Amino acid sequence: MILSLLQDSSFITTMRQTILSLLQPAFPSPFVTVAMCCAIVAVCGLGDHLLVKTYSIKQSSRLLRALIDNSSHALIGGLSWAVVEGPALFTGSRAWLHCVLCTAIASAVDVDHFLASGTFRLEKALKLRGRPPFHNTGLLVLAVIVCWGLRGWHRSFSLLALMLLVGGLSHQLRDGHRRGLWVLPHGSSPPLSAGVYRGLIVLLALCARLLYCRGWGMAMEDVGGREKYYHRPTEMV
Numbered sequence: 009m010i011l012s013l014l015q016d017s018s019f020i021t022t023m024r025q026t027i028l029s030l031l032q033p034a035f036p037s038p039f040v041t042v043a044m045c046c047a048i049v050a051v052c053g054l055g056d057h058l059l060v061k062t063y064s065i066k067q068s069s070r071l072l073r074a075l076i077d078n079s080s081h082a083l084i085g086g087l088s089w090a091v092v093e094g095p096a097l098f099t100g101s102r103a104w105l106h107c108v109l110c111t112a113i114a115s116a117v118d119v120d121h122f123l124a125s126g127t128f129r130l131e132k133a134l135k136l137r138g139r140p141p142f143h144n145t146g147l148l149v150l151a152v153i154v155c156w157g158l159r160g161w162h163r164s165f166s167l168l169a170l171m172l173l174v175g176g177l178s179h180q181l182r183d184g185h186r187r188g189l190w191v192l193p194h195g196s197s198p199p200l201s202a203g204v205y206r207g208l209i210v211l212l213a214l215c216a217r218l219l220y221c222r223g224w225g226m227a228m229e230d231v232g233g234r235e236k237y238y239h240r241p242t243e244m245v
């Protein structure tokens with residue numbers, strides 16, 4: 009059955025046209041997208057490398073390692089959203105504002121260490137018995153679904169849902185390299201390899217771009233008949 013479908017040239021042509029019609033409007037500047045995906049992988053690699061380096065230096069402080077770790081999360085969240093915005097980055101400040109918001113979300117996930125420890129002391133925050141709640145992927149998915157459900161009340165929730173997904177899940181995937189993904193009530197997965205977690209973050213950004221182009225808080229317009237896309241201002245600032 010599958011073999012006969014593959015041998016049918018009209019089926020292959022239809023499939024190709026369907027895929028192209030989905031991808032071409034979403035990725036009008038493939039080189040920009042590829043460059044940003046490479047930047048995500050590079051920041052993942054650099055962050056991991058610096059953490060290993062600082063672990064091997066006894067004098068290096070917990071604060072330094074926490075700063076390296078959290079700024080890597082933040083930068084990866086921001087770059088992932090840059091993939092989502094695509095060419096809109098070159099046409100308006102709102103796209104940059106969205107990148108900053110996603111950067112903040114990716115960074116803010118670690119706030120739960122302090123909330124769970126009940127103190128702002130870094131030593132205690134890093135010595136929790138279990139993993140704090142914002143690192144639970146099940147909880148993140150629930151928050152995304154709730155935000156998506158509220159989009160009828162205010163359209164900004166549609167965008168917020170996607171930002172939570174990109175910022176929060178990119179953070180959790182990177183943490184998953186060390187501790188696995190934590191999905192209550194099913195427990196944790198085995199730690200993700202470097203290649204897997206980096207690939208999944210890039211895939212997350214690309215899928216989010218496709219969702220964004222298909223109505224998650226954004227509409228695309230062809231400006232002046234040129235192959236240039238930008239997004240209509242959303243109500244979220």
Ligand SMILES: [Zn+2]
Nearest residue numbers: 117118143183
């Ligand atoms: Zn974390």
